[in-house]
Amino acid sequence: MSAERAAAERFTGQRATRAQPIGGEAFAVTLADGRKVVTKRGQGRGAATAEAAGLRWLAEYGDVPTPEVHGWDEEWLVIQHVSTGVPSTSAAERLGRRLCALHRRGAPAFGSAPPGGPADAWMGLAPMRNEPHGDWPTFFAAYRIEPYVRSCVDKGLFDQAQAEVFDRVCERLPELAGPAEPPARLHGDAWSGNVLWASDGEAWLIDPAAHGGHRETDLAMLHLFGLTSLQYVLGGYLEAAADAGAPLPADWRDRIPLHQLFPLLMHAAVFGGGYARQSLAAAEDALRLG
Structure with a gap:
């Protein structure tokens, strides 16, 4: 067998x-x-x-x-x-509202692993370390940017000058991060391939890299590789967040490149090539827009 x-x-x-x-x-x-x-x-x-x-x-x-x-x-x-179906506007809007509710369940800390989950986790083919921190910028720099930049440097994907761009992002993260947020309960790998449009008419989330993090990170992942009906997902999310008294900051879209740094750097460390160039461009955008 x-x-x-x-x-x-x-x-x-x-x-x-x-x-x-x-x-x-x-x-x-x-x-x-x-x-x-x-x-x-x-x-x-x-x-x-x-x-x-x-x-x-x-x-x-x-x-x-x-x-x-x-x-x-x-x-x-x-x-x-889960049997697959076709996307619908109503399912996309419900996903947005439901994702907002999930984020609001919170987490013990930024970088906290799910209960029973190991600190040494995975996102796809890449290792991902979860360590609890009291603030998001410290966690994101130490465990979502720096390890993957070092890996890319070791593989010859970034020279010293390029690596210093990421160093500047890490140094400026407290100001680039926007208003302070409580830790959210994140899916952690919410790209379009992990949103399953099911035959029951709902959108399911699969293949998580779950941890305590910043809610804008999941939203940035939804943007990264193009999600069907994304505008309706965001519409549902923004409406639910406002109704809950926790609206997203008006400039949250400016921080999409910042929050995309982790998946782009992870892909660069695993697959190399164009992902390294995309990572560097996202870092430069984060510095320029911050």
């Missing part, structure tokens, strides 16, 4: 009849009772544990639809399979 089918059986108690690759190390596994589950092999040590903890944390209050966790171990994660 294949490892992915064995994992599905171990955590569901049902016989697995079929496994179909759905991308990377993920498989859709059909069970004898007719259900489907997704089995995912972790990309590194602690990856399955981190994702399981993140999904459970995001699902705690039922704000945003996320896959149910059936079980996990050091290698495999088994979660609910």
Whole structure:
């Protein structure tokens, strides 16, 4: 029996009849009772544990639809399979409102891991360290910018002058960050590929890199690779935030390049090439717009 089918059986108690690759190390596994589950092999040590903890944390209050966790171990994660559908304006607006509610659940600190989640987590193929901090600029500089810039320098992707651009961003982060915010409960990797438009008519969030952070970070991720119906997601979010008495600052869009630095630098460290150029351009934009 294949490892992915064995994992599905171990955590569901049902016989697995079929496994179909759905991308990377993920498989859709059909069970004898007719259900489907997704089995995912972790990309590194602690990856399955981190994702399981993140999904459970995001699902705690039922704000945003996320896959149910059936079980996990050091290698495999088994979660609910969600059938795909088509985007709709109403689902996008609901996602925005629900994401705002999720953010408002808060976190113990900036950089805090989900309960039961490891400090050494993952975002895609890249390691991601979570360490609690009392303020967002210190956390973001130390754990979301500097480690990846060093990795890019070591790989010859940035010269010293280019690395100094990121140093200036880190030095100026207290002023670039905008008004102080309480730590939000973040999905952490909310690019378009992790927004699943489901057959039940709702938008689900999958594949989190969850942690305590700044709410603008999730919004910047939604912008990064182009999300269908993004304007409706943002409309729902902005309306919900205003209704809750916590509107986004008027200049929040100016900080999108700043908040995109982490995913761009992470992609540069893993994939190199154009992501390094995009990272540098985002850093320069952050300095210019801040």
